[in-house]
Structures are given as C-alpha cells and as structure tokens.
Amino acid sequence: MSDSLQRKLVRHAVALAVAGLASLSASGALAQSTGNQASKPAPTQAKAKTAAKPKAQARKAPARKATGASTADKAKAAGAAAGAAAVAAPAASATVTGTSGASAAPSAKPRQADYIVALVNSEPITNNELRARIARAQQQLSQRNVAMPPEDVLRKQVLDLFISERAQVQLAKEMGLQVDQLTLDQAEASVAQQNDLPSTQALHRALRAEGISVQDFRADLQRQILLQRLRERAVEARVKVTDNDIDRFLREQAVQQGVQSVPEVNLAMILIRVPENSSPAEVAKLRERADEADKRAKAGEDFAKLAAEYSQSTNQGRDGGELGLRPVDKYPALFVSATSRLGVGGVTDVVRSDAGFHILKVIERKKGAMPTVTVPQTHARHILLNVSSPSDEASALERLRDIKRRVDAGQADFADMARQYSKDGSAKDGGDLGWANPGQFVPEFEQVMNGLAQGQVSEPLRSRFGLHLIQVLERREQPLSETDQRALARNILRERKMAEEYDVWAQEVRGRAFVEMREAPQ
Incomplete structure (x- = not known):
C-alpha cells in the first residue's frame, strides 16, 4: 500500500466521528427537491411539510465541503469536531481493540499479570486493556511526529479518555442504542473504499497482513458507530445557531475574500440643534419643533422640503438632508439602531443625541456582497x-x-x-x-x-x-445561491458549536458515572 494502512484507518475513524457530528448539523434524509418533502427527524431543524404522500427520504440541509474562503473555515470546524469525537472514540489503528479493548497487535514486552486499574459503574478496565490503548496512542503520536509526553502523563490521559468512553458506551446501552449488521457492513465497506481497496475481503487480508484481528477491528468500528449515535441524540438539542451568528460568519468570510460584506444605507436627516447650557424650557420648545417635523414627515410630506425648512445641519437641509450611501458601520450607532427595523421610505421617531433632536428617513439600502462559494x-x-x-x-x-x-x-x-x-x-x-x-x-x-x-x-x-x-x-x-450559502454557514456553525458542546456533555457523562481507581497489586 502507498500509505500505511493503520494511518488510513486512523483517518477513517476520525472521519466517521466527524460524519456523525456533521449529521447533527442538519436533520433527516431527503429535503424537498423538485416537489419532494423534507424528512427531518429532529424537531429543532427546518420545517417539514405534512402531506399524505410519501416523503423523499435521504436529504438534509446543505452542509460540509465548499471551496473558496468558506473551505478553510469549514476545515477548522471539521477539525474541531474530529478532535471532540476522537476524545471519546479513539481511532481504529494497527492496535485495534475489541469490545473489551484488548489489543490485536503483538507486544514486544512480556505480558504482565492482568489486574483492574479502574471501575466504571462496576465495569472494570484492566491493565492489559489500558496498556493496549497506550501502545496505540504512542503509535499514533509517532506517526504524526508529535513529541511523546512522559509515560506517567500519557498513561493518565489515556486512562481518562478510556473511562469517558466506557461511561458513554454504558449510557448508549442503557438507552437501547444498537448497531445492526448491515450498518456495520456498510461502515466496513467505506473503510475499504477510503483505503483504495476493491472489497471488504481485500480489507480483511490487509488487516491480517498488518497483524490486526478482523473481529477486533469490527468490534471497534461497531463501538465507534454506537458512540456516534449516542452523541447525535445527546448533543443536537443543545445547539442553536441564530441569524446573527450566520450574518457575522458570512461577514468574516467576505473579509477573508476581500469582498465588501457590510450592508450600506443612505439616510436623510433633519437636525434640530440643542445648544449647550439650554434651559429645560428651551429644550422642551425645541422638542416640540422636532415633533412637528417628524409628524409631517410621517404624514408623507416631501422630506427634502422639510429638511430645508427645519434642519440645522451643516448644509441647512439644502441637500435634502441626505447623508449619502455608506456602510452601516460608518454611521453613528444611534442612527443604525434607530433605522435598523425600517424599510426604504421609513421615518424614525425623534432621536436625541448630544447635538440635538434628529428625524431620520431611509432613502436606500444595499445588501453587502456575499462571498463566492x-x-x-x-x-x-x-x-x-x-x-x-x-x-x-x-x-x-x-x-x-x-x-x-x-x-x-x-x-x-x-x-x-x-x-x-x-x-x-x-x-x-x-x-x-x-x-x-x-x-x-x-x-x-x-x-x-x-x-x-x-x-x-x-x-x-x-x-x-x-x-x-x-x-x-x-x-x-x-x-451557491445566497440562500444556500446561509444554510451552509448555519451547518458549519452548528458543527463548531456541537464540537464545543460535546466537550461539556462528555464531562457531564463522566461526572455522573461512579469511578473507582485501583492501585497496582504489590
């Protein structure tokens, strides 16, 4: 093989976990396409129509790979998801463990007498299981040219991950989650495909050639799928992505591409100045004048004429009060806030600033350009x-x-x-x-x-x-269209948030488990 099989198996196991987390970023199978209905099991997802005819089943909202600026960000999201998933489901490799976690690869050292190192809800983790996990971790760190931590530090880290995984497996079984034979066969066929092998039989031969038990490999794969399903069920409901999150993400992407993504607006203004040290009576009189101008503007009178009549801005309203088309971040925050909910032609209530009283009208709006994806x-x-x-x-x-x-x-x-x-x-x-x-x-x-x-x-x-x-x-x-880009952004952000939420959830599962650490026999 051109690349080490165990290295590819590591990649596959991580990809499996990422795919599981990615599947949370959108629901169900086939979304509506050319008249087909969306079939989405998660109630938090996009709407599903209720019709008597059968639903198109296999789609979900757009997600995953994209080229352009979003690609790099997508890779970061996938990396975060992979990191989170790998915590609880160590990847299959040349030292693939079976259901018990025992290694399939021969050890260079004499086999030690086995003993229990920890109990997780009364289920033991043995020293041999732990040593197999440590050997696998050492192998993976070596393959990635990562500096090896001290032996005691590595042992503690691996044991902590092992305990977390064991608690999650127990939870999955309590919830009645299972992995059927056909699903396991499909996952195994996917491993073969990703390793450029023509069949699962060829995969089995390659595994045996590298000293990996097929039975243990399948058991490890089954456990990973089980944990993936558990996370799908447990983490998805915790994650929400708002429209503001999406807007901010798309602006970031546009900046990376050098695209002007900030919306632009042209406002017209009438300003009734309030001089410094004005008495309350003078302020009240100026407010009455501003209210009068605002009332006339909202009644539909020509705003430019009203600006010429009332405004005390620099040009005394001779330009119709127009401030010009500019990015919203170039306007005072007070103006942006006051006009944010108005459409073109809308007029604000009287707005007070340090300069005086303002009446604002939205003349024109332009959306920021979308990044090319x-x-x-x-x-x-x-x-x-x-x-x-x-x-x-x-x-x-x-x-x-x-x-x-x-x-x-x-x-x-x-x-x-x-x-x-x-x-x-x-x-x-x-x-x-x-x-x-x-x-x-x-x-x-x-x-x-x-x-x-x-x-x-x-x-x-x-x-x-x-x-x-x-x-x-x-x-x-x-x-991608603007609608599809927003859907893609939503799913990218969902994956990011799920990776973060997974860490919290995994700690909660670990915290609820009864864990008893055992010392080595003397």
Whole structure:
C-alpha cells in the first residue's frame, strides 16, 4: 500500500466521528427537491411539510465541503469536531481493540499479570486493556511526529479518555442504542473504499497482513458507530445557531475574500440643534419643533422640503438632508439602531443625541456582497424500500439485489424500477433527487453516493429511513445561491458549536458515572 494502512484507518475513524457530528448539523434524509418533502427527524431543524404522500427520504440541509474562503473555515470546524469525537472514540489503528479493548497487535514486552486499574459503574478496565490503548496512542503520536509526553502523563490521559468512553458506551446501552449488521457492513465497506481497496475481503487480508484481528477491528468500528449515535441524540438539542451568528460568519468570510460584506444605507436627516447650557424650557420648545417635523414627515410630506425648512445641519437641509450611501458601520450607532427595523421610505421617531433632536428617513439600502462559494453537486436517483422487521429486511435486500443485477445487465431501467418499487416521494419521478449540495443527504447515504462513478449503481445500503439503491447520473461544480450559502454557514456553525458542546456533555457523562481507581497489586 502507498500509505500505511493503520494511518488510513486512523483517518477513517476520525472521519466517521466527524460524519456523525456533521449529521447533527442538519436533520433527516431527503429535503424537498423538485416537489419532494423534507424528512427531518429532529424537531429543532427546518420545517417539514405534512402531506399524505410519501416523503423523499435521504436529504438534509446543505452542509460540509465548499471551496473558496468558506473551505478553510469549514476545515477548522471539521477539525474541531474530529478532535471532540476522537476524545471519546479513539481511532481504529494497527492496535485495534475489541469490545473489551484488548489489543490485536503483538507486544514486544512480556505480558504482565492482568489486574483492574479502574471501575466504571462496576465495569472494570484492566491493565492489559489500558496498556493496549497506550501502545496505540504512542503509535499514533509517532506517526504524526508529535513529541511523546512522559509515560506517567500519557498513561493518565489515556486512562481518562478510556473511562469517558466506557461511561458513554454504558449510557448508549442503557438507552437501547444498537448497531445492526448491515450498518456495520456498510461502515466496513467505506473503510475499504477510503483505503483504495476493491472489497471488504481485500480489507480483511490487509488487516491480517498488518497483524490486526478482523473481529477486533469490527468490534471497534461497531463501538465507534454506537458512540456516534449516542452523541447525535445527546448533543443536537443543545445547539442553536441564530441569524446573527450566520450574518457575522458570512461577514468574516467576505473579509477573508476581500469582498465588501457590510450592508450600506443612505439616510436623510433633519437636525434640530440643542445648544449647550439650554434651559429645560428651551429644550422642551425645541422638542416640540422636532415633533412637528417628524409628524409631517410621517404624514408623507416631501422630506427634502422639510429638511430645508427645519434642519440645522451643516448644509441647512439644502441637500435634502441626505447623508449619502455608506456602510452601516460608518454611521453613528444611534442612527443604525434607530433605522435598523425600517424599510426604504421609513421615518424614525425623534432621536436625541448630544447635538440635538434628529428625524431620520431611509432613502436606500444595499445588501453587502456575499462571498463566492462553489461546491461540487451530485445528481442522483434512488430506490427506497421500508423495513419494519428482520423478515422484511431480508426480502427487501433480495429485491434490491435483484433490481441491481437487472439494471447492471441492461435488462431493466433504474427509473422504471423506482416508479414500480420505491416507497419514497421521488418514486413518481423515477427516484430522481435532483442536484444536491454536499451534506444534503444523511451521512450513511452520502458516503456511498460519493464513492460511485457516474452511471454506477450501489449495493443495497441502509439509512435511518430504510434500504436504498443509489445511481449517480451527473456531477458538477456550482456556485451557491445566497440562500444556500446561509444554510451552509448555519451547518458549519452548528458543527463548531456541537464540537464545543460535546466537550461539556462528555464531562457531564463522566461526572455522573461512579469511578473507582485501583492501585497496582504489590
């Protein structure tokens, strides 16, 4: 292999965790596309229409990869998510651990007598399990050319992470979360694909060649998926992204691209000056004059004429009181605040400043330019079969495999099969999902779709909505609209906040667990 297999497995495990966190940034499967409904399990997400017809199931709000200035920021968000996820789910590597955490790689040192180093809610962590984790951590640090901490420091860090993970696994089991066989098979196939291996059998041979037990590797992968699902359920409800968050993020992106992103506004003003040391009676009289001008302006009289009549600004209102089109941050904060909710033509109430009384009218508004963001889009179609029992799943799998054989052999048309068999809202369109942005589908669907060549039909795969076949029709690079950019920004920010919230949540789970540390036997 051109790259070390265990290094790629590390990348895959982190990517798995990131994909899990990224899936929280938008809900459900297929969002509405060419008339299809959104199917979104999380109530905190975008609206889902209630209609009697079947929903298009596999989409979620746009997210993930983008080129341009957003790409770098997206990478930072993904890195933060990966870091958070890796805390609780150490990546699979050459020393992949099984369910018990035992290492599959031989140790150069003689095996020591085993003993319990910690109890987590009465479940033991043994010295051999811990030593395997430490060996794996040392290997990963070495691969990344990271300076090795002192042995006692590394042991404490690894044990803390191990305890946190064990507490989370226990919580997942208490909540009844499980990983079915088909999902595990799909994850394993994804590992093979990311390692440029033609099949899971080839992956198994490569694992064995590097001394990694396939059974332990699958157990570790299963545990990671279980923890990913737990985090999806536990962290998503904690995260909220406001419109102000999105506006600020887009301005930051525009600045990085050198784009003028600050909105501009042209205001007209009438100023009734209040001289210093004016008596209360004089101030009251000037306020009456300002109120009179404001009332006439709101009644629809020509503002420019009123400015010429009343205003005591530098030009005495001869310019109609216009202050000129300029970025909002170049106006006094008082003016911006007073006019922020007004549309073009709106007139404020009387506003008091140190200079006197102001009446402001919004003459013109211009939005700030959006940064240029280009994303790869995929045009695909799919067939969805619902399953509610193991027997349903077996028959659905066989049907999809038969459809794939017939389509691959040229004996059937994918669109015709979708119209006949698919239980998705897209069935009437031959399963056509339209053009989709990155992150628009749930991770388990998108991961398989992204690995397909144009025209290729996938093997049957499971998502939270059922069993699918996917066929990719076309791919292209496409600039994002303003609406899509805001949706993308929302998901980037959601991933960032989830990474931060994950740390808090993980500490809470650890704090609720009963942990007893044990000393080594003398």
